[in-house]
Amino acid sequence: MLGADGVLIGTRFIATAESGAPHGFREAVVAADGDRTIKTTTVDIARNYHWPTGEFVARVLNNRFVAAWHGREDQLAEEPTLTAQGRLYWEAFHAGDAENTGVLMGEAAGVIQSVESAARVIEDMVGQAERLLADGPRRIVD
Template sequence: MNKITELFKIQYPIIQAGMIWNSGWRLASAVSNAGGLGIIGAGSMYPDVLREHIQKCKKATDKPFGVNVPMLYPNLEEIINIIVEEGVKIVFTSAGNPKTYTAFLKEKGITVVHVVSSSKFALKAQEAGVDAVVAEGFEAGGHNGREETTTFTLIPMVRENISIPLIAAGGIATGRGMLAAMVLGADGVQVGSRFAASEESSAHENFKKAIVDLEEGETHLTLKELAPVRLIKNKFFADVVDLYTKSPTIDDLKRLLGRARAKKGMFEGDMHEGELEIGQIAGLIHDIKPAAEIVKGMMAEFESAKKQMINLN
């Protein structure tokens, strides 16, 4: 048992990230059934769709699972009420102020975790009363902090500043990466990109294949003026780069991004015009496999790497 397995009542300190267009009930229940913590990504779901995913997840697993809620969500109150009504016990909040709903959720007996990208925000989250934080480095896919602090630098800095459990995220897809994060002070890890390329991920097969084919250096953090996001370099990304040469306004960037650009890419499989969010670690992901195998493989590699380290001494 460690702080994270104890907090969530799970077997392994591996949390699957609540990624938009990837993290439906199939992936969340598969990860939870394998001993990790599965998370439904509410960021790409209308309220009624989220309710359906929660209900299906409850039928598919009797293990704990959570919901990730971006605080920028337009129907935030409705989403929070559905989570409470459906009896979800774990909520990960991101992209916003943790004070907004932490006290309310905790009153309902819900464990609250907030995602941060700096020590300053980790402290604010701790002050807001969250049960744990996810500290996510610049390597991560999806929406990132503006500071560009890498996971290896961020984790020990956050550890030095907070006393609550700490989950490391960004660039972790292997058991060795997990061990490294824990040596630096993390109590567990959150894994996104590796689970995006799983059989149960709700992403389009084209996107999963693109992840497996990616090589080092083929993603880039951009659109910092809106919300920093790490993207695969495709036609849409090239259009973004081109627009930046013209000193665009925020409205220009918003117009180019348009609506449902991430859905077009990750969910509908448009590899040219879609917004394809993935982490730098994709260069180490070479296959699409069941979520249970990913969890099992990470834990086996973690234990073996730990033994190797002990033997070195």
């Protein structure tokens, strides 16, 4: 209604019953608010993902892993730290340990209150859009 050409709804779909994300990630999204997220490169360093410098920075849950390494990215990237931390990162990821791995999520986590089916999420979005469009444009007053 405000002229958006699209939306990013990955965080919402992490917290769906059908999500391929580890179960601990779903609960982490529901429990988080937008203030629990942070932009950092720590997650990509631990995953050994290389992006063009300054081009991409992930927004993630500000958890134990991120708190330990954010601001110390150079140390994390050094061997043998990277190998050891990378192994711990992936172990925690596969275990669904949302405190000791990277959980990509946006600030929208603050409005996600439950794990729903993907179908329900889409039905709700379509229903909200239909109601807003039926109401027609509104004048915004300061």
